[in-house]
Amino acid sequence: MYRHIELGKTGGERMIKLRALIHKKKVSLAGYWPKKIYGLLSCGSGKRMKVAHRVFFYDEQEAVAKGYRPCGHCLRSAYEKWKLTQKHYFK
Known part of the structure; x- marks a missing residue:
């Protein structure tokens, strides 16, 4: 099972928890x-x-398991590999 990152309800709470x-x-x-x-x-x-x-x-692994794909800018090689598995989208 995947853990959910609880950062808080307010912007300040979220920022403090995320930075930590x-x-x-x-x-x-x-x-x-x-x-x-x-x-x-x-x-x-x-x-x-x-x-x-x-x-x-x-x-x-968590991101992929939740259905997310790699960014084409900062994770270029991972994105290119992902794109090869998506032939029906990129013709």
């Missing part, structure tokens, strides 16, 4: 839930998304 998890290296990836994309915390594309649309993952 990142500092402890427990959170390594962020995602964009409307399009189910995950990437590095440092990705410029991810930093531009609305805070309300962000989700966080402990690792890549």
Whole structure:
């Protein structure tokens, strides 16, 4: 079963908890839930998304298991491998 990262209800609570998890290296990836994309915390594309649309993952296995795909910018090689498995989408 996959754990849910509970960050809190307010923006301040979320920021404090998230910073602590990142500092402890427990959170390594962020995602964009409307399009189910995950990437590095440092990705410029991810930093531009609305805070309300962000989700966080402990690792890549968790993101993939929840149906997210790699970011085409910060995880280029993983994205290219994923794209090869999606032939019906990319003709």
